[in-house]
Amino acid sequence: MVKLRDLDPSASPLDYYGSELRRLREAAGLSQSQLGSCVFVTASLIGQVETTRRVPTRDFSERVDAALGTDGLFSRLVGLVLRSQLPTWFQAYAEMEARASFISTYQCQLVYGLLQTEPYARAVLGVEHQERLDEMVAARMERQRILGRSSPPALLVVLDEAALHRRVGGPAVMRDQLAHLLGFRDSPWLNLQVLPFAVGQHAAVMGSFNLLRFGDDPDLFYSESYDTPHMTANPQVIRERSLGYARLQGAALSREDSATLIARVMEERYGQPEPDGRAVA
Structure with a gap:
């Protein structure tokens, strides 16, 4: 069993989640082992989540809500928890991305994060984030939930x-x-075009960028270099990059x-997949 420690619920979304899990579990008269049995995990994992040593998943949160009868509390909290696992410099963009009505993106090296499969995301993030890989992959998959809304952006x-x-x-x-x-x-809500090698030089040779459009707020331009984001609502930048994006679309394949x-x-x-799912060239 994980040793209990005091938590400051205001320290972070993860601390708040852990403190609420402990409080509501104890209010229900359940031990960590008993709750673990209800949600099909070990008592150790319950303790690790309660003490912020483990980041909860959405599936775990939904099962805890069902077991404790908490009316979706943990399912709502887990979105904040997972977003807090994103790099600090990226969190502001992720919040804006989740609110956007239109997202336009050019990607020159990798598949856009909202369209990545979990194994692909794990391979990309695993290059430099092995120590927090599970948490970062879960956070990236959480971002993709906006595509499953009844009215997605x-x-x-x-894509280069x-x-x-x-x-x-x-x-x-x-x-x-x-x-x-x-x-x-x-x-009906996603338009994917490939910019072929044959195009040569083009309107985004400087690298990837995103444009976000909102119902009432100003448009935003976002780009990044190594751990250094740039986000601006400068009208001149928006005007230039919007025109550049239109040119990219015109140059790309249908x-x-x-x-x-x-x-x-x-x-x-x-290659073709083998019966076990592996591909062979």
């Missing part, structure tokens, strides 16, 4: 062809990732031709 994606060829996590991971992209082919290219790269570069 309109998402316009221009380089992202299709960059082997992240191995052939099987890449095949599943490209298949995931193809799954959005008929989505939605249909982009899907054809993704499918071709998936088959030719990452």
